[in-house]
Amino acid sequence: MQQREEKQLENTIQAILIRVNDLKGAIQALITKLETEYETINWPTFLDNYAILSGHLTALSKILQAELATSLRSRIVLPLQLGCERDESLARLTEGRVPACTHDLVPDLLRTKPEPQAEQRLHQFNHKASTLSYDTAQKQVAQFAKVVSHVWEIISKGREDWEGESMRSAGIQPTHILADTHALVTAVGTGKGLRPGMPSIVPAGIGGPGMGPSRGQAPQMGPSTPAMPKAPSAIKTNIKSANQIHPYR
Amino acid sequence: MSAANAAPITATDSLSQALKANIIPNQEYLLQGSVLDSAVEVLLHRLRGLCDNVDAGPETFDDQEVCFSLRDPIQQTAPLMLRVRKALDARDMPYQLRYIGQPDLGDKNRPTVVRSSLDIACSGMLIEFLNELGCRIEFEYSVKGYMFRKGRMKITVAKVFKISQSSMPPEPISQSYLVELSVLAPQGQDAIGEDMRAFADQLRPLVQLDKIDYKRLGHMAVT
Structure with a gap:
C-alpha cells in the first residue's frame, strides 16, 4: 500500500x-x-x-x-531555515537563479504567504469585522455558538446510537451486574445473607465444582459460639473498660 | 527494670509520635465492583497486563473472615465491629484483626470511598480473647481469589462464600466475583484517589468500580 x-x-x-x-x-x-x-x-x-x-x-x-x-x-514543504549566505548546492540546482534561501524569496517561492486573492478577501473580512459594533458581534457569536452546540449534540447523539448498536450487534455480553455488586458489598460489609439461619441470596447449586478444599477442619473460629454465654458479669465490666479506652467510638 | 534516668521511650510514646507525624496509613481509599463468573478470566488477563507482579503470576488467597461485634449495654449506640481474618491456604500465617470505620462517600467530586482502617497481626489466641472481651460473632464468610498490585494500589478479585455448618461445600453468595481496588494511606493523601479512578477507568467496561455505600444498600430489598 x-x-x-x-x-x-x-x-x-x-x-x-x-x-x-x-x-x-x-x-x-x-x-x-x-x-x-x-x-x-x-x-x-x-x-x-x-x-x-x-x-x-x-x-x-x-x-x-x-x-x-x-x-x-x-x-507540506516546510522551510526549516532561512539564511542570507550563498548556498552552492541550491544555486546549482536552480542554475544560478536562487543563490540563497533568503527572506524575500521564500514567501513567493514556497507560498508561505496566502494567495493574493485570498489575502484580498481576508482584508475585506477584517475590514467588515472592524466596522461591526460590539453588540452585533456578540449576538452573532452567541448565535454561532448555539448552532455549533446544536450540531455537536446531534453528532454525539448519533455516535451514541451507533456505538450502542455496534455493541449490540457484536453480541457483547454484560460482564457485570449491578445487583451482584450490591449483594456482594452488603454481604461483606454488613453480613447480609451470611448470618446463620438466613436464606442465602442465590439458590444453592451454583457453587462451582472444585472451589476450594473441603472445609471440614476449618479453623477454630467458626464453631466457637458456645463459649460465649459464660461469665456474663465479668464480661460486662470488661466491656465498659474496653469502651473507655477504645479511641474509635 | 534497670535504673534508667532518662525516660525510656515506650511503645505508647512512639505510637503517639507516629500519630502526630501522620505517617500511619490508617485511611483506606476504596472502590468496589463485581464481575460475572463468565468474564472473570478476561478481567484477570487484563489485570495481569496492567499490574506490577506480572512475572510471578497473580497471587492467590483463600481467607476466612469472622466479624465480631462489641455492644455497649449502657449507650444504645451502634456496636463496634471487629473483623478477624485467617488464611486457610497458609495456616502458619498470623490472624489479622481489623477495624474498619464508617465509609465516607463525600460529594460526587471525591473519587473514592474513604474509611479509617486499622490492621494488626495476632496470634491464634485472638478468638478466645475477643470472646472473653464480650464480642459476639455476627457473621462469617470465606473469600477465595486473586490479588494484584499496582504501585500502592491493591486489587482483589475474589469469590465470597457462605460458610455452611454441615460438610456441604461452601456456597457462593452470587454468580459474580467481588472486585476491590484499595490503597492504605495516611490521612490527607487524597491525590491517590485520582490515580485509583484512572486505574478503574482502564478496567471499564469489564468492571464498573464505584463508590458503594453498603449502609444505604442494607435497607434496600435484595433483588
Missing part, C-alpha cells in the same frame, strides 16, 4: 517535472528570440511563441488539477 503510493507520487512528480522543463525551454526560446532576433521578429511568430507557452501552462495545470495530484495536496 505504502509502496504503491510512493510510486504513484514519484510518477506524478516526474510528469510535472517534464512539463515544467518544457515550459522552461519554451520561455528560454522566447527570451533568446527576443534577444537575438528583435530586429527581424514579426508579430505572428511572437504570438506563436506565446501560444506554445500557454499550451505548456495549460498542460501543467491539468496535471495539477487531475486526480494524480491529490497526494501532493497533503504534502
Whole structure:
C-alpha cells in the first residue's frame, strides 16, 4: 500500500517535472528570440511563441488539477531555515537563479504567504469585522455558538446510537451486574445473607465444582459460639473498660 | 527494670509520635465492583497486563473472615465491629484483626470511598480473647481469589462464600466475583484517589468500580 503510493507520487512528480522543463525551454526560446532576433521578429511568430507557452501552462495545470495530484495536496514543504549566505548546492540546482534561501524569496517561492486573492478577501473580512459594533458581534457569536452546540449534540447523539448498536450487534455480553455488586458489598460489609439461619441470596447449586478444599477442619473460629454465654458479669465490666479506652467510638 | 534516668521511650510514646507525624496509613481509599463468573478470566488477563507482579503470576488467597461485634449495654449506640481474618491456604500465617470505620462517600467530586482502617497481626489466641472481651460473632464468610498490585494500589478479585455448618461445600453468595481496588494511606493523601479512578477507568467496561455505600444498600430489598 505504502509502496504503491510512493510510486504513484514519484510518477506524478516526474510528469510535472517534464512539463515544467518544457515550459522552461519554451520561455528560454522566447527570451533568446527576443534577444537575438528583435530586429527581424514579426508579430505572428511572437504570438506563436506565446501560444506554445500557454499550451505548456495549460498542460501543467491539468496535471495539477487531475486526480494524480491529490497526494501532493497533503504534502507540506516546510522551510526549516532561512539564511542570507550563498548556498552552492541550491544555486546549482536552480542554475544560478536562487543563490540563497533568503527572506524575500521564500514567501513567493514556497507560498508561505496566502494567495493574493485570498489575502484580498481576508482584508475585506477584517475590514467588515472592524466596522461591526460590539453588540452585533456578540449576538452573532452567541448565535454561532448555539448552532455549533446544536450540531455537536446531534453528532454525539448519533455516535451514541451507533456505538450502542455496534455493541449490540457484536453480541457483547454484560460482564457485570449491578445487583451482584450490591449483594456482594452488603454481604461483606454488613453480613447480609451470611448470618446463620438466613436464606442465602442465590439458590444453592451454583457453587462451582472444585472451589476450594473441603472445609471440614476449618479453623477454630467458626464453631466457637458456645463459649460465649459464660461469665456474663465479668464480661460486662470488661466491656465498659474496653469502651473507655477504645479511641474509635 | 534497670535504673534508667532518662525516660525510656515506650511503645505508647512512639505510637503517639507516629500519630502526630501522620505517617500511619490508617485511611483506606476504596472502590468496589463485581464481575460475572463468565468474564472473570478476561478481567484477570487484563489485570495481569496492567499490574506490577506480572512475572510471578497473580497471587492467590483463600481467607476466612469472622466479624465480631462489641455492644455497649449502657449507650444504645451502634456496636463496634471487629473483623478477624485467617488464611486457610497458609495456616502458619498470623490472624489479622481489623477495624474498619464508617465509609465516607463525600460529594460526587471525591473519587473514592474513604474509611479509617486499622490492621494488626495476632496470634491464634485472638478468638478466645475477643470472646472473653464480650464480642459476639455476627457473621462469617470465606473469600477465595486473586490479588494484584499496582504501585500502592491493591486489587482483589475474589469469590465470597457462605460458610455452611454441615460438610456441604461452601456456597457462593452470587454468580459474580467481588472486585476491590484499595490503597492504605495516611490521612490527607487524597491525590491517590485520582490515580485509583484512572486505574478503574482502564478496567471499564469489564468492571464498573464505584463508590458503594453498603449502609444505604442494607435497607434496600435484595433483588
